[in-house]
Amino acid sequence: MRDQGVTVWLTGLSGAGKSTIATALTGELRRRGRAVEVLDGDVIRENLSKGLGFSKEDRDTNIRRIGFVAELLARHGVIVIVAAISPYREVRDEVRARVGDFVEVHVRCVLEELVRRDVKGLYHKALAGEITNFTGISDPYEEPLSPEVVIDTTDETLADSVARVIGALQRAGYLEEDLAA
Amino acid sequence: MRDQGVTVWLTGLSGAGKSTIATALTGELRRRGRAVEVLDGDVIRENLSKGLGFSKEDRDTNIRRIGFVAELLARHGVIVIVAAISPYREVRDEVRARVGDFVEVHVRCVLEELVRRDVKGLYHKALAGEITNFTGISDPYEEPLSPEVVIDTTDETLADSVARVIGALQRAGYLEEDLAA
Numbered sequence: 001m002r003d004q005g006v007t008v009w010l011t012g013l014s015g016a017g018k019s020t021i022a023t024a025l026t027g028e029l030r031r032r033g034r035a036v037e038v039l040d041g042d043v044i045r046e047n048l049s050k051g052l053g054f055s056k057e058d059r060d061t062n063i064r065r066i067g068f069v070a071e072l073l074a075r076h077g078v079i080v081i082v083a084a085i086s087p088y089r090e091v092r093d094e095v096r097a098r099v100g101d102f103v104e105v106h107v108r109c110v111l112e113e114l115v116r117r118d119v120k121g122l123y124h125k126a127l128a129g130e131i132t133n134f135t136g137i138s139d140p141y142e143e144p145l146s147p148e149v150v151i152d153t154t155d156e157t158l159a160d161s162v163a164r165v166i167g168a169l170q171r172a173g174y175l176e177e178d179l180a181a
Numbered sequence: 182m183r184d185q186g187v188t189v190w191l192t193g194l195s196g197a198g199k200s201t202i203a204t205a206l207t208g209e210l211r212r213r214g215r216a217v218e219v220l221d222g223d224v225i226r227e228n229l230s231k232g233l234g235f236s237k238e239d240r241d242t243n244i245r246r247i248g249f250v251a252e253l254l255a256r257h258g259v260i261v262i263v264a265a266i267s268p269y270r271e272v273r274d275e276v277r278a279r280v281g282d283f284v285e286v287h288v289r290c291v292l293e294e295l296v297r298r299d300v301k302g303l304y305h306k307a308l309a310g311e312i313t314n315f316t317g318i319s320d321p322y323e324e325p326l327s328p329e330v331v332i333d334t335t336d337e338t339l340a341d342s343v344a345r346v347i348g349a350l351q352r353a354g355y356l357e358e359d360l361a362a
Binding site: 035037047048050051061064065068069072073076077078 | 216218228229231232242245246249250253254257258259
């Protein structure tokens with residue numbers, strides 16, 4: 001039987017841990033024999049959306065393009081992990097409706113902690129007004145209202161986060177259950 | 182064993198028969214049990230390249246985007262059929278180098294015949310100067326120098342065209358040989 005594809009959509013603020021979770025989840029799913037592809041927001045911008053900026057309209061266009069590619073891959077049995085800030089609820093829901101097989105994962109982290117970590121130095125620049133349209137500081141982030149999974153990386157371990165997404169995929173029938181010990 | 186993916190790139194003038202061949206080829210490949218996806222130039226423009234025009238630069242960007250998506254699909258075992266005018270040799274070769282598994286099919290038809298058919302009415306408009314940047318009339322088409330397959334739809338049947346692409350895929354090891362009768 002062909003594997004059932006699905007799009008696992010990680011949404012959340014910059015630095016919250018989307019890419020880290022995507023990488024760990026990819027390893028775990030491949031270990032289980034599944035075909036996986038990660039669509040990273042930055043990589044997609046470089047390859048499919050050069051020229052688009054960070055206005056609501058341009059962000060929405062970028063998200064629709066990610067959704068289009070995710071659907072193409074998922075219908076060939078691939079588990080597609082999207083890691084993109086995707087701050088606007090309406091376009092996320094539009095993509096969900098279009099794609100069909102869709103598991104939304106809200107990757108949360110309190111802003112205070114994101115500013116403290118500031119791995120890419122972006123929050124300090126945004127707070128200093130050197131970057132405009134920065135989600136969470138000078139641009140809105142609309143939290144999902146009923147995501148399949150909520151991860152809070154403020155104090156949750158990566159292993160726990162991955163396990164909870166795996167559990168959600170199993171409950172939704174996209175992944176085989178673990179064998180009883 | 183996982184099927185080996187490949188990109189079958191149909192290049193040629195508008196109306197030469199790329200989409201017709203893509204559809205027939207899709208049917209034949211699915212009959213053989215293969216996963217197939219068609220990336221049609223017009224559909225990709227609508228979904229990934231809205232806002233791009235028909236300058237050389239914009240056409241090249243569109244072709245690179247198609248190549249990016251084709252590569253993602255092909256590495257999961259899909260036979261990706263691209264049907265796009267793709268008039269510029271350099272960017273086709275760039276995509277070929279990047280994608281790796283690539284079979285170029287030049288879909289030819291003499292211009293006189295294309296103007297006679299003119300299914301979409303575009304050639305007459307282009308000849309009247311009502312459409313600018315029209316490939317073959319007011320914009321260049323650079324023929325492939327060494328495509329794997331050349332199809333001339335001026336007088337070749339669709340079945341013959343499809344059979345020749347199938348043969349090329351078999352010779353290149355992307356498709357199983359037919360069993361001897």
